Amino acid sequence: MSGTHPYVSVEGIARRYPGLTVFQNAWFGISRGEFVCLVGHSGCGKTTILNILAGLDRPDEGAVVVDGTEITGPSLDRAVIFQGHALMPWLTAEQNVAFAISCRHPGWGKPLVREAARNALARVGLSAAADRKPAQLSGGMKQRVGIARALALAPKLLLMDEPFSALDALTRGSLQEEVSRLVTEAGQTAFMITHDVDEAILLADRILLMTNGPEARVAEVVHNLLPRPRTRAELHHMPGYHPLRDHIMDFLITRSHTLAGKPPAGYDARNPPAVQLGG
Structure with missing residues (x-):
């Protein structure tokens, strides 16, 4: 994320119910023209975060600011592609x-x-x-x-809620590449939630990894250095792809569970640990 003030700023948002905190203290920014993916297991609050960015839901704490204006409801400045x-x-x-x-x-x-x-x-x-x-x-x-x-x-911000999850593999792959091309050509700022690791690697500049709920949080930020353009056919041949994918899979299989709950000592929600992979 470049610059002091990101184009999209998610500032300490949380979703709480009586006796249950789904996620909390979520901080991240999205630079203009950047593609960010949020990855995590079901129940960590991914869709709720997307709905808050869309203005379809309100956080129990914190705020979201887009281009200097706090989100208070839906707007055509933020377009959503649903499942x-x-x-x-x-x-x-x-x-x-x-x-x-x-x-x-x-x-x-x-x-x-x-x-x-x-x-x-x-x-x-x-x-x-x-x-x-x-x-x-x-x-x-x-x-x-x-x-x-x-x-x-x-739109100022394009939001995608696992839009390809219900499609067959061939159609899903072609649409992923199409979205990547269109978003890149338009210089579009985009935020997407997904369970598909390869989809995140294909599309995203940065990948936010969330721990399991309850009390989920953004545990790590992965900077995807694989060069563009990327295609499904060539992705797994690109130098750096396998360490990048292995890192994310290791998080989802093991660390998303072990890091769940109380943050470790020294954890800073505003600046979670970051790694650069794929270069």
Whole structure:
């Protein structure tokens, strides 16, 4: 993370219930144009953190600041790609994207909105499917429409909640590469939660590792130095890939459990331990 003031600043957020703290004292920043992945086991609060960044949930403690403004609710400055495609079934692919664009740019006329929607669909290879409704699209095509819709908003922060987890392996791999390309080309700031270690390595500049809940925390930050562009086919051949993957797998299999609960002596939530791998 570069600079004194990150573009996105997560400042000591927590989720608590009576008798249960899911996660606490979560601090991290995201620089403009950076892709950050959050990795951890189920129950550590990953989705809650993403929802707080989206403005769909409020933290019990702390705050999130994006581009100098504290998040107080949902905004088109923050676009979310969900696990499900979340398309309106009565609208065509083009109309789904156009609806989002018209909300973002209420002063635009219909021809300009339609052109922008068509361009967004072309970027994800769906020009031929623009007039189809979701029921006429495959699972991967539906997710492509969701990706086109999110990127068409040119949001300050793109949020992704395991958007490829329900897809078959081949479709998932192609979409991961597509998102990597589109986000890089747009200089888009992105935050994603995932269980897939290779997905995190393929996409992320930094990977945040969370301990198991309850009382989960960001235990370590992994700086991914593997050069871009990265592809699924070549990823495991890249020098530095295996030590990077082994480090993350070791954390998930062993250290996420042993580090759970009370932080070790000297732990600083604002500056958790960091390693650089893949270089």
